Amino acid sequence: MKNIIYGERALSKWLIFLIDQIIISWAFAVSFFIVMQFEFNEILRGSFFIYSGLYTLIAICVFIRMRIHTGIIRYSNTEDIFRIFSSVLLLSILYAVVVNALIIPYFNLAIKQFPLVVVLNFFISTSLLIMLRIGVKSFFGYIKNMQKGDKEVVLIYGSDSSSILLKQALEVKKQNRFEIIGFIDDDFDKVNKYIEQKKVYPTSSIETLKKKFKISSLVVMSNCLNVDGKKRAIEKCMEQGIVVQTVPPADQWLYGKLQLNQIRNLRIEDLLQREAIILKKNNILNEITGKRVLITGAAGSIGSEIVRQVLSYNPQQVILCDQAESPLHELQLEVEDNFPGAKTAMYIADIQNERRVRAMFKHYKPQIVFHAAAYKHVPMMENNPTEAINTNVLGTKILADISIEYKVDKFIMISTDKAVNPTNVMGASKRIAEIYIQSLNKPGKNNEVPTSQTRFITTRFGNVLGSNGSVISRFQSQIEKGGPVTVTHPEITRYFMTIPEAVQLVMEAAAIGNGGEIFVFDMGTPVKIVDLAKNMIKLSGLIPDKDVEIVFSGLRPGEKLYEELLNKEEHSIPTHHQKIKISRVITYPFHYVDQVINELVDLNDLGDDYEVVKKMKEIVPEFKSNNSVYEKLDIFNLIV
Numbered sequence: 001m002k003n004i005i006y007g008e009r010a011l012s013k014w015l016i017f018l019i020d021q022i023i024i025s026w027a028f029a030v031s032f033f034i035v036m037q038f039e040f041n042e043i044l045r046g047s048f049f050i051y052s053g054l055y056t057l058i059a060i061c062v063f064i065r066m067r068i069h070t071g072i073i074r075y076s077n078t079e080d081i082f083r084i085f086s087s088v089l090l091l092s093i094l095y096a097v098v099v100n101a102l103i104i105p106y107f108n109l110a111i112k113q114f115p116l117v118v119v120l121n122f123f124i125s126t127s128l129l130i131m132l133r134i135g136v137k138s139f140f141g142y143i144k145n146m147q148k149g150d151k152e153v154v155l156i157y158g159s160d161s162s163s164i165l166l167k168q169a170l171e172v173k174k175q176n177r178f179e180i181i182g183f184i185d186d187d188f189d190k191v192n193k194y195i196e197q198k199k200v201y202p203t204s205s206i207e208t209l210k211k212k213f214k215i216s217s218l219v220v221m222s223n224c225l226n227v228d229g230k231k232r233a234i235e236k237c238m239e240q241g242i243v244v245q246t247v248p249p250a251d252q253w254l255y256g257k258l259q260l261n262q263i264r265n266l267r268i269e270d271l272l273q274r275e276a277i278i279l280k281k282n283n284i285l286n287e288i289t290g291k292r293v294l295i296t297g298a299a300g301s302i303g304s305e306i307v308r309q310v311l312s313y314n315p316q317q318v319i320l321c322d323q324a325e326s327p328l329h330e331l332q333l334e335v336e337d338n339f340p341g342a343k344t345a346m347y348i349a350d351i352q353n354e355r356r357v358r359a360m361f362k363h364y365k366p367q368i369v370f371h372a373a374a375y376k377h378v379p380m381m382e383n384n385p386t387e388a389i390n391t392n393v394l395g396t397k398i399l400a401d402i403s404i405e406y407k408v409d410k411f412i413m414i415s416t417d418k419a420v421n422p423t424n425v426m427g428a429s430k431r432i433a434e435i436y437i438q439s440l441n442k443p444g445k446n447n448e449v450p451t452s453q454t455r456f457i458t459t460r461f462g463n464v465l466g467s468n469g470s471v472i473s474r475f476q477s478q479i480e481k482g483g484p485v486t487v488t489h490p491e492i493t494r495y496f497m498t499i500p501e502a503v504q505l506v507m508e509a510a511a512i513g514n515g516g517e518i519f520v521f522d523m524g525t526p527v528k529i530v531d532l533a534k535n536m537i538k539l540s541g542l543i544p545d546k547d548v549e550i551v552f553s554g555l556r557p558g559e560k561l562y563e564e565l566l567n568k569e570e571h572s573i574p575t576h577h578q579k580i581k582i583s584r585v586i587t588y589p590f591h592y593v594d595q596v597i598n599e600l601v602d603l604n605d606l607g608d609d610y611e612v613v614k615k616m617k618e619i620v621p622e623f624k625s626n627n628s629v630y631e632k633l634d635i636f637n638l639i640v
Contacts, residue, residue, distance in 0.1 A: 017063065017064075017068075019132070020063060020068060020129060021056065021059060021060065021063070023125070023128045023129060023132065024055075024056075024059050024088070024091075024125045024128075024129070025052065025055070025056050025059070027121055027124040027125040027128055028052055028055050028056075028117075028121050028125070029048075029052060030124060031117050031120040031121035031124055032048060032051070032052070032117055032121075034120060035113045035116050035117045035120060036113070051099070051117075054095070054098065054099070055095055058091060058094055058095050058098065059091050062087055062090055062091045062094065063087060063091075066083060066086070066087040066090070068083060068084060068087050068129075080133060081130055081133070084126060084129045084130055084133075085126055085130075088122055088125050088126045088129070089122065092118050092119075092121070092122045095118065096114075096115070096118050099114065151177060151178060151179040152177055152178050152179065152216045152217055153179050153181060153213050153214055153215050153216050153217075154170070154178050154179070154180055154181065154215065154216065154217045154218065154219050154245075155180075155181055155182060155183070155184050155201070155206070155209065155215055155217075155218045155219070156170075156180060156182075156183050156184070156218075156219050156220075157183070157184050157185070157218055157219070157220040157221075157230055157233050157234075158183065158184070158185055158220070158221070158230075159183045159185040159187060159190045159195055159200050162221055163183060163185075163221070164195060164196065166219065166221065166247060167180055167183075167195075167196065167198065168196075170219070180198060181198070181199075181209065181213050181215065182198045182199040182200060182201050182209075183195060183198060183199070183200045183201065184200075184201055184202075184203055184206065184218065184233050185200050185201075185202070185229070186202055186203050186229050186232075187200075203229070203232050203233045203236055206218075206233065206236045206237060206240060206242070207236070207240055210240045210241075210242060215240075215242055216242065216243060217242060217243040217244065217245050218233065218234070218237045218242055218243075218244050218245070219245045219246075219247060219263070220233075220234070220244065220245070220246055220247075220266075221246070221247060221248075234266065234271070238535065238538035238539060239538070241538070241541050241542070241543065242541070243265060243266075243539075243540075243541045244265070244266035244539065245263055245265055245266065246263075246265075246266050247263050265539065265540075266539055267539070268465075268472055268475075268532060268535055268536045268539060271535060271539075281313075283508060283511035283512060284313060284507045284508060284510075284511045285313055286511070287368070287410075287510060287511040288310055288313035288314075288315050288368070288507075289313055289314050289315065290314070290315065290316050291315050291316055291367045291368050291409075292315070292316050292317045292318075292319070292364060292365060292366045292367045292368070293310050293315045293317070293318050293319070293366060293367070293368045293369075293370065294318075294319040294321060294360070294361075294364065294366035294368070294369045294370070295307055295310065295318065295319065295320055295321065295369075295370045295372065296321045296322070296351055296369070296370070296371050296372055296373035296399065297321075297322060297371070297372035297373030297374060297414075298320035298321055298322045298328065298331060298372070299320070299322040299324050299327035299328040299330070299331050300322070300324075300327075300372060300373070301464060301499055302372045302414055302464065302499065302502065302503060302506075303320075303322065303370075303372040303373070304331050304334075305499045305500060305502075305503040306370050306372060306503050306506065306507075307320055307331065307335065308338075309500075309503050309504070309507055310370070310507075311335065311339045311342050311344075316343065317343045317344070317345065317364070318342070318343070318344045318345070319344070319345045319347055319360065319364045319366060320332070320335075320344060320345065320346050320347065321347045321348075321349055321351075321360065321373070322348065322349075322373070323348060323349060323350045323351075323373075325348060328346055328348060329346075331346075332344075332346050345364060347360050347364075350395075351373050351391065351395035351396075351398060351399055352390050352391060352394060352395050352398070354398045354402075357398055357399060357402055358402055361402050361403070361405070361406045362406070365406060366406075366408060367408060367409045367410075368408065368409055368410050368411075368412070368510070369399065369403055369408050369410070369411045369412065370412050370414070370506070370510070371396065371399055371411065371412065371413045371414060372414045373391070373395065374391060374392050374395075374414070374430065375387060375388055375391050375392055375426065375429075376416070376426065377426070378418065378424045378426050378427070378556065378557075378558045378559055379556045379557050379558065379559070380426075381424065381425045381426035381429065381558075382424055382425050382426070382556075382557040382558040382628055382630075383557065385425045385429075385604075385609050385612050385613055385616075386604055386607065386609065386612065388425050388426055388429040389429060389600060389601065389604045389612060389616075390604065392426070392429035392430055392432075392433055393429050393432050393433055393436070393597060393600065393601070394601050394604075396413065396433040396436065396437065397433075397436055397597060399411075400436065400437060400440060400456065403454050404440070404452040404454050407452070407453055407454065408454045409453065409454065409455065410454070410455050410456075410457060410510060410513070410515075411437070411454055411455070411456045411457065412457045412458075412459060412506065412509070412510045412513070413433065413434070413437050413456070413457070413458045413459070414459055414506065415430050415433070415434050415458050415459060415460040415518070416430050416460065416461070416462070417460060417461065417462040417495065417523075417563045418430065418563065419431035419434055419460065420460075420563075421622050421624075422620060422622070422623045422624075423558055423559070423560040423623075423624060423625060423626035423628075424557070424558025424559065424560075424625070424626070424628065425558060425613060425616070425630075426558065427558075427623075428613075428616045428617075428620050428623040429616070431620050431623070432597065432600070432616065432619055432620060434458050434460075434518060434585075435588055435593055435619070435620075436593050436594075436597055437456045437458055438456070438458065438516055438518070438585070438587050438588075439587065439588055439589065439590040439592075439593040439594070440452070440454070440456050440590065441455070441456050441515045441516035454515075455513065455514060455515030455516075456515055456516065457509060457510060457513035457515065457516075457517055457519065458517070458518040458519065459505070459506045459509050459510075459518075459519045459521070460518055460519065460520050460521070460583070461495075461497060461502050461505070461520075461521040461523060462494060462495030462496065462497060462523045462563055463494050463495060463496050463497070463563075464496070464497055464498065464499045464502050465496055465497065465498050465499065471494075471529065471532070472532070472536070475532070475533055475536050476536065478548075479536060479537055479540050479542070479548055482548065483547075483548035483549045483550075484548070484549040484550065484551045485533045485536075485537065485548060485549070485550050485551070486550075486551055486552075486553045487529050487530050487533050487550060487551070487552055487553070488529070488552065488553055488554060488555050488556055488559060489529075489552060489554070489555055489561060490530050490552055491528070491561055492528070492529045492530075492555070492559075492561050492562075493526040493527060493528050493529065493561065493562055493563075494526060494527060494529060494563055495523035495524065495526050495527075495563055496523070496524075496527055497521070497523055497524070502521065505519075505521045505577075505579060505580055508577060508580060509580055512575065512576070512580075516587075517582045517583075518582065518583040518585055519575075519580055519581070519582060519583075520580075520581045520582070520583045521579060521580060521581075522578070522579040522580070522581070526562070526563070530550065533550055534550070537550075554627075555626070555627045556627065557627055557628045557629070558625065558626060558627065558628050559626065559627060560626050596615075596618070596619050597619075599615065600612065600615045600616065600619065603615050610630070610633070613625075613630045613633060614633050617633060617634070
């Protein structure tokens, strides 16, 4: 019995069925006696047993058919009550039809007040069956509330059907972790009213509720976090040190039940998300379906998302190329789990290794190449320019040249906003790669470009949320350690985009590109990094500069305050999609670009970093070093 009361174990459905039959049989007898004015002697000498026996027989058939007994009583809801009402109504109608069609004509056992018996019994039966379920549910609720232990005092955002479903799911959890105070909603028609005995409060009352009930968290559905009302409630909770927790929409609950591991604290990535991009996927479908696709840097943040999205378009084969063994192995396991039957090939290679890359093209003969392999961390490349050139420039050149040789249809390079007016080696190396890729689409003097059917396309965007080594993961680690959180400069800002959003736009650009374009993505409004840090601290239920200190460490080598998607000499033209534009950049003839890159690679082999960076500044005149040892080269150029 203890297991039934305190645990998740339920009574047998046939025991429930028996209890229901006892209730309705008793209710019928009481109704019969009331209508017959309790004349027991006359009742028992008459047709009572025939009438009640027939009623019980029909009730058994109806209740089994309507499956009234299969629900767990302690979790009864309005739908269960409606089923009880419907079942008893159907029972009453069938019983009346059978009595009038069979009992009265053939057995001549008419009762003058028979309709009154049926009506009275309907109300008594439904009332008792419903009261049983309400009583049991209330009893279990009372027992659970009597259990000792600390509970999270929570509010639920919203007052619609999904919010009510969330309340019910939290209340029935075995661990009984939550004490729900009420709902938060600014809907004028619902504020200060009650839903399932819980009051609906306006957003403005959050501070008062925190003081009165010691609210520990606000629980919200994870979809549409940028809705104005929900956003205001989240911001209010963050100001008050109330932890915001999210749960997935009900259609993502496992077996229709919310699992505790699906409840997680709100992350900064959730707050920075914008409205979902809606793309017509026919363009991408036509481009990818049935093709052999090569993805370099496949184990990285962007590369792995390209893999996931490409596989959803039913390609003939996907070649996943990366030099990082463990991440590529993890990606292989993910692909096997989520895309069973997909034809993939895992290929470990460094794109600087021309022999290895050529062997890959010879064996798999890719038709589309997504080139995401690159070194991306600004301070690291500022201190290691040789590797920036080897991977970002030479590696790109090797891939592009071999793509021409093996008649690849499209080559899509993933670039960065740091290539615009670069202030660091990493950005400049990506700009040089852009220049080379573009030159392959534009014949120069004497048409030196190799004859090729390959169309080369570049996509350019800013920081992505949740990428490996991102500022967000660093801040989170610092907060968990108690701080301090280090921000390089109080005015530094960055653009942010989710990884799936960025890759969606890459796929669309790949589909519509004709060759030679640099596609620039709408990155939305730039975010101050110090504000990002403050919000992350608040999301942890802490107070910035009180619980966790924010310190400014100074700009790192090569870092600049503001990122740009276009330089001052570029302009953009629109495409069919409002978030994708084409940058009109300065182009150079192939013979010149090929020559200067070969010179750069030769210099790089000599190992003189200053000469290498000097050559990079010659190729990219707008490359002006910032907070770097290479600033002296810019001063020298000014003097000259």
